[in-house]
Amino acid sequence: MKEKKEKGMYSYHKKDIMFVSNFKKNYLKIILCCVFGVVALVVMILPHVLMTSHVVHHRRHTRYPTDLKYILFWSHNKHKNFKPAMSRLKEFQHGQRTFIDQKCRYINCYITYSKDTLMNDEDFDAVVFDLNTVAKMDVSLLNLTRSPEQLYIFRSLETSAKYPLCDHDLEHFFNWTWTYKLTSDIPHPFLNIYSMNNTIVGPTTNMQWSTVMKKTRKYASKVKQKKKAVAWILTKCKLKSKHQDFIREIRYELSGYNYTLDIFGPCSANKCPGSSALKCYKMVERDYFFQVVVEEYLTEDYVTEVMVSAMSHLAIPIVLGPNDYSNFLPPGSYINAQTFNMKKLGALIDYLIKNPDMYEYFFDWKKYYFYKVHPRSNVCNLCKKLNEFNGTSVVKRHFRHWWDPEYRDECQRMRLFKLFNTET
Template sequence: MCYYNLQVKTADAVLIHMRGLKTPEHALKMLGPRDPSQPWVMLEVETELLANSVHQTNYSTLDNFFNRTMFYTRDADIRIHHGFIVRRGLDASLLPSIWRRPCIVEQDNFNSRQLAVSFISHCDDNAGRLKYVRELQKHVWVDVYGKCGDLKCGRSINVDRFFSIDDLCVRKAGENYLFFLAFENALCEDYVTEKLYIFLFYPIVPVVLGAADYSTIMPPHSYIDAQQYTPQQLALKLAHLAKHPQEYAKYLEWRKYYQPSTIGPYRVFCDLCVRLHQPDFYEHHVIENFREWFVVKANCNRNNTVLPSLRH
């Protein structure tokens, strides 16, 4: 747990990071007796497949423990977004200059750019993404950075830390590859990797693989959904677009009208502030069956490599 608890008695709410929670007793020991009028909020940015990987907490012990949730799912009290899309100019006009960031313009190096790149450091293949990538590599060249690949960028091969838009590795990939494989580490409804939004600042076409409905968060014809293709079919499509710049450019047309928000994941703090000022946030409420809410309703595919494109 995070031990920023010096003002817990006067706080309007307490955020408890799920991944750092050992037991409810541990939390009570750190935080002291509960104030019934103070909501305790479950905070987690990862899926349930990763969130409980450290302490292996028994979910039944968390029944009736949390009052509110701060999670990536649509039914969370405060939903965590890694990013979102806005109309060009609208986002920047409301921000201080230090946060204004235009998209990187299209490069003139189309013919010299390499085909595809991915950053993968969670090697437990819950989503079957590694199997998909390995199959894809049998047909086209794909560079994989991180613990699960053969390449590294910078001083560390570990790329599971939080990326920034100006990260050297991100810039290198965004400006020197045609496609970025934004493959999720878990097939969970509503879950979208932060790397997808970060790479939208660059003239690179994302190839997504996950259980989210990308059509609700991405502009039309701005991405390629790998769920619609076998690895061999996807290889043919990427190779075709790499040989036809005009067709490839159509996947970047959306950038004329929209852009990724420069607020990105920080929006959640504004959303939290709004909820803290709404009286209903403090009404009595508990999550009676934590496993039902956190695991079952999250609708994660736990059967490893069962992607439609990998079935025979």
């Protein structure tokens, strides 16, 4: 009995030892899995940690409304002693001079291209990144120290169709945008719309036009002098394929009504009088019922200075550009080529030429508004926005989609082009 008991006890201890041994092995496996998981997580978030490691989480000394607002225009350059290009020097002068010369409401802003202007990077009120710089720089390697109150501003007057941005790190990088888009924090359209009391009223999002426009016969005598159908004043020789297709189709449609589309420009058989664009518009106003206005890129809000010349003369614009012109042109002042098929467009042109009373309705808006070019070098709104800033900065989320809703497709095409382009 004693031997059996001893054997039983021995058997019990052996099982116990095996259980403990297996438990230790499983415990070690769990620990190793956790370690590997932590390492993988660190590897994944390390780039973002490095990118934000330059953020200094402290508040700057007290600032007063009369203080200068320091604005650094950042230029990506590997050399420490970088001097800005002459083109940029011409665009904005160092210091306050630009704001003074432009007679801005606020002139307490100071422009610089050197971060050595201030002792600490984080003391700049704003850092402006131009599109060309953003397209070339690696955000994770940016050599700037950033404070929570500091504003990073994306600036571009180039279209998003020309420069899609693909870097994921840009998603939560900018605080403000300063572009031609009307939804920008600092909108910078290419034109200004004035009311007759000389006040700027647009363009803006949800533009509110006058709802009642009285009929005017002011231009009846000029309309009677018109004998030709459609003109296009072209400043560039090379046309995009979509523009070539449009011109070919409208010419074919007009020929069915015995009308022509006459193109004027340096590379056309028809030359502007005295090689002057202004004289060209005067000639079109005198002789033609319609003028074609084509934007190089058909992207949202991309309505350039060429529209100012068209709206300042007496010929109905046939526009080919953004799908929506409602924030830029008064209703009943233009024909959007994208809202008509070519058959209907040709029929509408013929109808308006043969019915001058209806044609004149397209100029009723001229009693209420007029257009001027908005200078591309204007910086008044930048200083105004900085002075109105309450100190609470918000990061621009979904920046790439805001800049270009089709950025995924564009970036994929760019990646494929680089992958399969074997040319040196």
